[in-house]
Structure formats: C-alpha cells, structure tokens
Amino acid sequence: MPLSTKERILNASLRLFNEHGVDAVRLQQIAEEIGISVGNLAYHFKTKDAIIESVYEQVLDEFAHIFRQYLQAPELAAFDQQISLYYQFFRNYQFYLAEFFKTNSEQTSQQIQWQRAVNKMLMQLRSWLDFHVQRHIIRPETSLGQYDQLAQSLWMTLVFLPVFSAMRGTAVDERSYKQSVWDHLKPHLTEEGVDEFETLVLPTLA
Structure with a gap:
C-alpha cells in the first residue's frame, strides 16, 4: 500500500533531520525531497514545528x-x-x-x-x-x-x-x-x- 503524502513528509523530514540536524532543515528541502510543492506540504503541516512535533x-x-x-x-x-x-x-x-x-x-x-x-x-x-x-x-x-x-x-x-x-x-x-x-x-x-x-x-x- 503506497504511503500517504503525510507519511512521506514525515519520512523525508526524518532522513533530513538525521543528515543535517533539525535546525538546518527548511520546509523547501523537505518538499523537494519528495517532489511536492511547499504549498502542498503546508496543506498537511502548516509549520516546521508541526512536523517536528509529529516526528x-x-x-x-x-x-x-x-x-x-x-x-x-x-x-x-x-x-x-x-x-x-x-x-x-x-x-x-x-x-x-x-x-x-x-x-x-x-x-x-x-x-x-x-x-x-x-x-x-x-x-x-x-x-x-x-x-x-x-x-x-x-x-x-x-x-x-x-x-x-x-x-x-x-x-x-x-x-x-x-x-x-x-x-x-x-x-x-x-x-x-x-x-x-x-x-x-x-x-x-x-x-x-x-x-x-x-x-x-x-x-x-x-
């Protein structure tokens, strides 16, 4: 069963957090990692803090x-x-x-x-x-x-x-x-x- 966009965002965020550290990662990077727009990402998580909390x-x-x-x-x-x-x-x-x-x-x-x-x-x-x-x-x-x-x-x-x-x-x-x-x-x-x-x-x- 394919992952939902929300799950892909969290998985990508985790990979980037591990590689670069939480502070260095930007929403644009996360969006690019899974090939979606920042607007699409914001539909699921309005802020980076919301992503961090979910992770x-x-x-x-x-x-x-x-x-x-x-x-x-x-x-x-x-x-x-x-x-x-x-x-x-x-x-x-x-x-x-x-x-x-x-x-x-x-x-x-x-x-x-x-x-x-x-x-x-x-x-x-x-x-x-x-x-x-x-x-x-x-x-x-x-x-x-x-x-x-x-x-x-x-x-x-x-x-x-x-x-x-x-x-x-x-x-x-x-x-x-x-x-x-x-x-x-x-x-x-x-x-x-x-x-x-x-x-x-x-x-x-x-």
Whole structure:
C-alpha cells in the first residue's frame, strides 16, 4: 500500500533531520525531497514545528513500543530481542542526540519528553537486573550500588554506542551492538544464567 503524502513528509523530514540536524532543515528541502510543492506540504503541516512535533510523536511511540516488550517473557532471549529493537531505534533516530544536548536557555517540550523516556529506560534496566537476580540467573550484588552502576553502563552502551562508533570512524552492526551489551552482563551470570545464555542467546550472536 503506497504511503500517504503525510507519511512521506514525515519520512523525508526524518532522513533530513538525521543528515543535517533539525535546525538546518527548511520546509523547501523537505518538499523537494519528495517532489511536492511547499504549498502542498503546508496543506498537511502548516509549520516546521508541526512536523517536528509529529516526528517526535513517532519517536516516542516507537520507544514506548520497545518498553512494552519488557518482561513479556522471562528468558534472557526476550532481552536479546529488546536489544535488537534498541539497535534499530537508535540507528533510525540519530538526530535525537543533537537535539537532546542543544544548549538552550530553556528546554523544549520535546527535550523534556525525551529526558523522561531515557530516564524510564534506565529505571527499567535496573528493574530487569533485580528480576533476574530473583530468577537466580544473575548473581546478587557483591557491593551496595553495584547494579546501579551496571544499569548505567548498559544504558550508555545502548544509547551511545552507535554515535561513539561513528565518531571513531568505525561501523557498528546489530551483532556487535548486542555483543557489547552482553559483555557487560556475562560476568554477572550464575551457572544457570550461563546455561540459559549459551542455549537461547549465543546462537543468535554466532
């Protein structure tokens, strides 16, 4: 089924935002990207801010979809699938980091929403660790705050690895992305956890 003009506008905007940054993109560029007039574009989105708001709605909806995968199944394989979703997300929405760290005197509503989303992601990772400690898949903490630090390390890898790799001029594919996340977790697995990892997750990394 062909995309509607509105969907084509949003897809083109996302491509241009990723390539040039939100501030540098003009309505004329977006219109030219999909071969329509600025007047036709304005029929669907009267301002660039309206486009930005719709793109962010799309971003946050997809992020919420990833959250909903949390604990749908208890096995480590479910988390491995969630890592794949994060990989696709952070590859598709590269512009978000530049927007998040813009030095404005006041945060935009989009920045505030994104801040809430990434904080929720960090809390979910911490909760995930506790859940698998209870399952005897991950060892209990050996020192106070150990898994707070581990959750932060997982969060930073999931969020920043694609950008960090690009800054170094190296590519990160889905397999190496997932491997980097699991490298943080493997030292903390119990014997049961290692068995489950080798049975359910390792074959997907091979």
